[in-house]
Amino acid sequence: MTYSSAPAFTTRPTLTGTFGMAASSHWLGTASAQAVLERGGNAFDAAVAAAFVLQVVEPHLNGPGGDVVGLFVTSHSPREPIVLMGQGPAPAGATVEHYRSEGLELVPGTGALAAAIPGAVDAWLLLLRDHGSWELADVLAFAIGYARDGHPRLPAVTATIERVSTLFREHWPSSAEQWMPGGEIAAGGTLVTNPALARTYDRLVEAAAGDTREERIDATRREWREGFVAQAIVEFIQTPHRHSTGDDHAGVITLDDLAGFESSYEPAVTAEFRGRTIAKAGAWSQGPAVLQSLAILDGFDDDRLDPSSGIGAHTILEAQKLAFADREAFYGDDVAVPLEHLLSAEYAAERRTLITDAASPDLRPGTVPGIEAYHPPLRVAADIPADLSGGGEPTAQTDAPVARQADEAALEGESDGDLPTDSDGQTRGDTCHLDVIDRWGNVVSATPSGGWLQSNPTIPELGFCLGTRLQMTWLEEGTPTTLTPGKRPRTTLSPTLVFGPDDAVTALGTPGGDQQDQWQLLYLLRTIIGGYSPQQAIDAAAIHSTAFPESFWPRTWTPAGAVVESRLGMPVIAELIVRGHDVTVDGEWRDGRLSAVGRDATGLLFGAANPRGMQGYAAGR
Numbered sequence: 376m377t378y379s380s381a382p383a384f385t386t387r388p389t390l391t392g393t394f395g396m397a398a399s400s401h402w403l404g405t406a407s408a409q410a411v412l413e414r415g416g417n418a419f420d421a422a423v424a425a426a427f428v429l430q431v432v433e434p435h436l437n438g439p440g441g442d443v444v445g446l447f448v449t450s451h452s453p454r455e456p457i458v459l460m461g462q463g464p465a466p467a468g469a470t471v472e473h474y475r476s477e478g479l480e481l482v483p484g485t486g487a488l489a490a491a492i493p494g495a496v497d498a499w500l501l502l503l504r505d506h507g508s509w510e511l512a513d514v515l516a517f518a519i520g521y522a523r524d525g526h527p528r529l530p531a532v533t534a535t536i537e538r539v540s541t542l543f544r545e546h547w548p549s550s551a552e553q554w555m556p557g558g559e560i561a562a563g564g565t566l567v568t569n570p571a572l573a574r575t576y577d578r579l580v581e582a583a584a585g586d587t588r589e590e591r592i593d594a595t596r597r598e599w600r601e602g603f604v605a606q607a608i609v610e611f612i613q614t615p616h617r618h619s620t621g622d623d624h625a626g627v628i629t630l631d632d633l634a635g636f637e638s639s640y641e642p643a644v645t646a647e648f649r650g651r652t653i654a655k656a657g658a659w660s661q662g663p664a665v666l667q668s669l670a671i672l673d674g675f676d677d678d679r680l681d682p683s684s685g686i687g688a689h690t691i692l693e694a695q696k697l698a699f700a701d702r703e704a705f706y707g708d709d710v711a712v713p714l715e716h717l718l719s720a721e722y723a724a725e726r727r728t729l730i731t732d733a734a735s736p737d738l739r740p741g742t743v744p745g746i747e748a749y750h751p752p753l754r755v756a757a758d759i760p761a762d763l764s765g766g767g768e769p770t771a772q773t774d775a776p777v778a779r780q781a782d783e784a785a786l787e788g789e790s791d792g793d794l795p796t797d798s799d800g801q802t803r804g805d806t807c808h809l810d811v812i813d814r815w816g817n818v819v820s821a822t823p824s825g826g827w828l829q830s831n832p833t834i835p836e837l838g839f840c841l842g843t844r845l846q847m848t849w850l851e852e853g854t855p856t857t858l859t860p861g862k863r864p865r866t867t868l869s870p871t872l873v874f875g876p877d878d879a880v881t882a883l884g885t886p887g888g889d890q891q892d893q894w895q896l897l898y899l900l901r902t903i904i905g906g907y908s909p910q911q912a913i914d915a916a917a918i919h920s921t922a923f924p925e926s927f928w929p930r931t932w933t934p935a936g937a938v939v940e941s942r943l944g945m946p947v948i949a950e951l952i953v954r955g956h957d958v959t960v961d962g963e964w965r966d967g968r969l970s971a972v973g974r975d976a977t978g979l980l981f982g983a984a985n986p987r988g989m990q991g992y993a994a995g996r
Contacts, residue, residue: 379683381907382915386986389910396982396995397421398970399809400436400886403526404429405984407517408811409994411509418817419447419506420514422809423499426823427518427576429807430495430839431569432526434828435535436807436886439575440608440841441825443495444656444868446643448880449506450816456643456654456872459821461498462844463491463636464708467860468627471850474858477624482846482858484928485830486618487626489843491864493608495823496599498638504592506817511592512580519580522838523573529990530563532828539829546617547832550840554828571838578603596637605633607836616832619928626841643872646718648673649903652874658705658712661926662869665892667698669899670723671730677904682897682918683943685950691900692920692937692956693730695893697739699923704740704748707855708863713743734955736934738923749854751924754931806868806886810972812980818973820870820882822891846928867926871895873973881909881973885985887966889926893919894967909971909983916942917967921959933957940966964988 390396395418397408408425412418422445430438445459474482483489503514536543536554543551544558551558553571561567582598583591598604612626643654646666653669655662671694672680681687705712716722726741740748806824811817825842833840847865848858856865869891870884881902885894894917901907901915921936937956939948942963951958970984970991982993 378677378681378905381901381905381911385908385910385914387910389908390982390993390995392980392996393814394980394996395811395813396972396980396993397425397809397811398972398982398984398991398993399425399429400807400968400970400985400991401429401432402990402992403432403521404807404809405992405994408809410517411514412811412813416509417507417815418811418813418819419502420509421813422811422819422821423503423507424514424517425809425811426495426499426821427515428521429809429823431518431521431572433529433807435532436805436827437495437823438826438828438839438842439496439572439837440490440493440831440839441495441823441827442491442493442842442844442866442868443498443821443823444660444866444870445498445502445819445821446654446656446870446872446882447502447506447819448817448872453816453878453880454874456645458641458643458656459498459502459638460641461494461638462659462863462866462868463494464861464863465845465848465858466492466628466632468629469845469858469860471852471858473627474850478622479620479850481850481928481930482848484619484846485843486616486624487612487628487831487841488618488624489846489928490612490626490628490831490841491844492628492632492636493826493841494636494638495825497596497636500592500596500599501638504589510588511583511595515576515580519573519576522569522576525566525568528561528563528565528567531988531990533560533563535829536560542617549835550828550833552835553833553838569838571835573838575604575837575839600636601630601634604837605630607834608633608841611832611834612841628841644714646670648899650876651903653899654872654874655869658714659708659863660866660869661702661706661889661892663706663714663718664698664702665869665871665896665899666718667701667723668694668892668896670718670720671697671727672900674724674727680900680904682900683916683947685947688918688939688943688947688951689734689954689956690730691896692918693735695896695920696735696922697726697729697741699889699920700738700740703738703751703923705743705746705855706865708865710855711746712855713746716743717741732954734935736955738932751849751854752930753924754929755933756931758931805888806891808870808884808886808970810882810884810970812882812972812974816974818872818880818882820872820884822868822870822884822886824868824886847926865926867891869895873899875976877976878978879974879976881971883969883971885967885969887968890919890966894969897967898969898971909973909981913967913969913971913983913985916940918943919966938966940964
């Protein structure tokens with residue numbers, strides 16, 4: 376058996392050039408980044424401009440009240456990846472005792488009790504201050520223009536608002552006023568504005584006072600953390616409001632919490648695979664899980680690493696399950712995560728022996744000397760009351776007795792990254808992504824998320840809402856991710872940098888929650904081993920496992936669960952079923968929403984982006 380040939384047809388070409396490349400989950404973000412490059416800005420100026428545009432045009436996928444994880448290299452240190460840490464921690468009042476006293480068994484999926492301290496805006500401003508070259512007013516001009524003068528509403532935004540319209544009308548009136556004024560929901564393609572958000576950005580620009588560019592940006596950071604934004608957030612969340620549990624609660628974030636958080640930089644975690652160096656954020660994210668998956672798979676022949684074959688898809692799914700079982704057992708913030716052990720060749724070889732010809736139905740974390748593995752509660756969808764069932768992928772039994780098919784009615788109208796949301800607010804949002812490389816060799820890969828329009832009531836003065844990242848913590852003591860003041864929730868946000876021979880570099884990432892590192896793994900295998908071009912790898916049929924507790928409320932799992940795009944083909948799908956996987960067959964173009972930019976071994980720049988949802992684009996020359 377040989378590795379499947381790269382498809383001759385792709386939805387679009389891999390772009391190539393020498394000047395600069397940008398890619399993101401929305402064409403306006405990409406176009407804004409490329410416009411900055413064309414006007415002499417560097418990759419950092421371009422990335423920050425695009426990031427604020429994505430807050431405006433993809434409000435169901437991210438917002439100023441959310442978070443971001445980024446990876447970057449500078450032209451001065453092209454092989455030294457740095458993590459941009461924009462994940463805020465739990466506030467001081469977010470204790471297990473308080474949440475238990477509120478009658479909660481899990482951190483809710485929506486509402487202010489699920490909100491970590493917002494980290495995205497401060498992180499973007501930090502990156503701009505230290506590595507950009509533009510003034511804040513010029514960088515924010517794109518986002519301010521789209522918020523004040525209008526942008527075409529995505530059909531997915533309309534669909535999201537429609538699904539939470541009852542929640543907005545009955546419980547979140549400020550969101551109803553913002554997103555469906557007069558009770559009307561603008562159709563996809565309609566020109567819409569967000570004047571409150573435009574005023575917020577304007578006031579941040581006005582706060583940029585100082586003698587130097589750096590001082591001016593720092594003044595804006597202080598205004599964000601201590602000024603009108605912080606005051607509006609704290610005042611608003613003191614009023615109890617509906618959470619995903621069906622009950623009303625007040626938030627616990629204070630002015631001290633907001634003033635006390637600053638984003639930062641961290642060293643990346645790296646691992647070698649087939650002559651490449653893969654860089655990820657640390658184990659306060661899920662990033663090292665893809666490094667563990669690669670280490671396990673490195674011991675197999677190439678034909679076992681082909682996602683388009685039955686044996687390859689099976690092997691990859693089983694390796695991912697083992698890596699993500701370790702994520703649940705060991706990963707967390709400010710805990711002794713044994714990464715050196717988890718990424719060692721010896722441990723990978725030990726884990727590799729657990730992969731047999733049949734799918735395992737069990738969650739199987741490994742054994743680490745001196746550390747007790749945490750075994751999370753294993754909740755299946757049937758355990759959750761129907762009215763509190765959350766926003767998981769809906770499934771409906773088909774005529775096939777052993778395969779499931781995603782409910783097309785529930786998926787209708789969804790687009791790039793939009794997950795199902797019901798009318799009572801049991802919701803998960805998703806994420807967006809951007810990548811930029813400039814002609815000088817600066818490279819940025821970043822995954823902003825949180826602060827979705829459906830995650831919390833809109834703060835009227837600000838035009839945005841808070842995020843829900845604390846839902847990724849547990850309310851049990853002694854876990855790696857127990858809700859703890861000052862500790863970051865283990866985030867799913869997980870961009871990637873890849874370093875190859877002759878100064879080659881790739882920046883890539885994707886929306887997708889728990890699927891982010893799973894879909895990126897497919898890209899890595901197909902490009903490094905299969906010889907696929909970036910666009911071919913992005914277009915190819917996607918698979919992912921659901922056989923571990925998901926990070927989003929209500930934290931369910933599917934034993935031996937696997938989701939595949941139908942384009943994978945019935946012979947491969949049938950083989951997975953025979954091997955014991957609980958397969959859900961998704962739409963032809965539903966999963967895997969990557970973008971990538973980079974520089975190949977010859978020095979040529981490239982860019983590629985996801986066609987699913989007809990929303991993500993790359994641009995460059």
